[in-house]
Amino acid sequence: MHDQPVERNIHVVALGGGGGTTHVLHAVAPFAASRTAVIAVTDTGRSTGLARQIGGMPAPGDLRATIAAFASDQVMAETLNHRFDGAGIPALEGMAFGNLLIAALTRVTGDFAAAVEHTARLAAASVRVLPVSVANATLCAELADSTRVEGEFAVRAVSKPSIARLFLREPAAAYPPALAAIRNADLVALGPGSLWTSVLACVQFAGVTDALADCRGTVAYVCNSTTQPGQTDGYRCIDHVRRIVETLGPGVLDAVLINGSDPDPAMLQQYAEEGLHLLRPDDDEIAAIRAMGVLPLVRELTTRVGPRRVLWNKQDTIRYETGALGAALHEVVMMKGKTNG
Template identity: 35%
Template sequence: MERQRASYRLPRARGPRIAAIGGGHGLSTMLRGLKQYTENITAIVTVADDGGGSGMLRHDLGMPPPGDIRNCLEALANTEPLMAELLHYRFSDGTLAGQSFGNLFLAALNGISPSFDQAVTRMSEVLAITGRVLPVTNANVQLEAEFENGVRVVGESKIFCCKKEQDCRIRQVRLLPEHPRALRAAAEAIENADMVVLGPGSLYTSIIPNLLVDGIVEAIQASDGLKVYVCNVMTQEGETEGYTAADHIAALFKHSVPGLFSLCLTNSSPIPRGVAARYAEEGAELIRCDRERCAELGVEIVNRPVATVENGFVRHEPGHLARELILLHAERSVRIAGAGSAGDFYRVEQPGGRGR
């Protein structure tokens, strides 16, 4: 079975067109793996962050936050090791303490470019990245969270502490100002994708903010591509304590439309007891896959070994996650033998057209 599943690999130039939507470290982790399978990647990244070095540049320069964008650019970059090290470098002293050179580089490009998305494009060219990275919108947006007790807080960086103080679930999040317009290139990439991937990443602060941008949900609905949500492995302290897979899916549908996707990829790799116990001390746990409730929501759970433990932390393993996504796309597609020198590979098409 393993040999049969592994045979579905395409040359990278002919790999499936993937639109990956999210933010934070989860999205960049997945991109590192996907670029080994396809060159046709578009990462669509939230711009609601207002903490850390990104928040400082946002406040000082009035620009969208560069951090999540920079992480994705680094993940897809094809540069010399020195350049990669330089982009990742963080200043340790003075007024720039904690700031990364990559953020400053993007900020400088933003200063000489007509728009933020064009600054991202220029940095993409400098780094010779595989695929594309796009901000979901050029608008200057803030994230507001409303809790079940009615309390509201504005600012992505403030949600964690406020949730801990209120000790209740997040009811919903919204963007301020509401209904910013999606970058047209982002919407087009989604519409034309063979596979649309949501996540992995923080539910309310990395994934959902993208769905609140006008044109993104509509583009996902219009796409014929296979639509997959990559669920986190663990619940997230200060955001999704006690959530099951169905709770994640229900929140995504509540902030978009029911049936936005029909597949949810979850992890089947075992997590050591000691690691799980340490997470439990911080109020986090393995996300339970309540299949029956997911099925009631119209979503099929696909359980695959996609996680690993790194330095005591549970993470998606880039290569494993990418491989399972590519195989999932192939398994849910009609496979037509290629021609010429690529005859031992497959061209992947969906029944009745390009996609599902």
């Protein structure tokens, strides 16, 4: 889209889980002067959950993965992501070394944020990686049948009633440097990633909504390519946007990026068999999103569907092509002022 270098005074913040924020920050590299990841810390997955118990700390997994993704030291990147085979110790099977490192640093320093910073320095990470909070918080949800579940793993579990709302078991504040980064950004990108357990989980910490409302730049949501079993079954694009607008309040979300590509039907069938259904908005959805005060930008973000990835305790989904995503995000960041007044 851009044949020549563009202005390099743009500051981009990606808010959410490790995979989505990593993708966004790689995509904006050609035009962003500085890049900051503000990462969810409520995961209770197998490796992360055990590390949380060891360190008495927030979830390190997505922070570790993000640091590794931007490590200038490739050996450190591989070391952070190295998973033990157990070697006769079942509790260690699948444990990522970086999670243990952050746990140890947290115990040594008594400061989770410092532990993350030390890890990023060891890896010579090229982006700033911040936890959304330093509180050892538990994510909870109220389901459509009014039952309540505790812990991120239970919140995202499949074959349960739909999620009605999120909350933290004990209210907790966001990390002040993360809030400052959000306020001072030219672009804050929410997602892509798990709507409830990554994007909306970050917003549960006190101060995040206000910081997004005070953001000097543009706040955009990168809508997922498909639904996600256990979280967004039966959702359309507008349902994703509506949940975010309801959480943030009116006038905070400026734009939403929506995939308009047509992936291979055979590949789509494979995903559908796993409960992942393509999100493609119709004209009525687009009009309804616009009526909510959010600018819908439908762009071809998946130029091709690559080979399936084997992910640790997660499902693969249709990925956005980095160049296409970057071009769309540059289009968003160049919008002057707030689109919805």
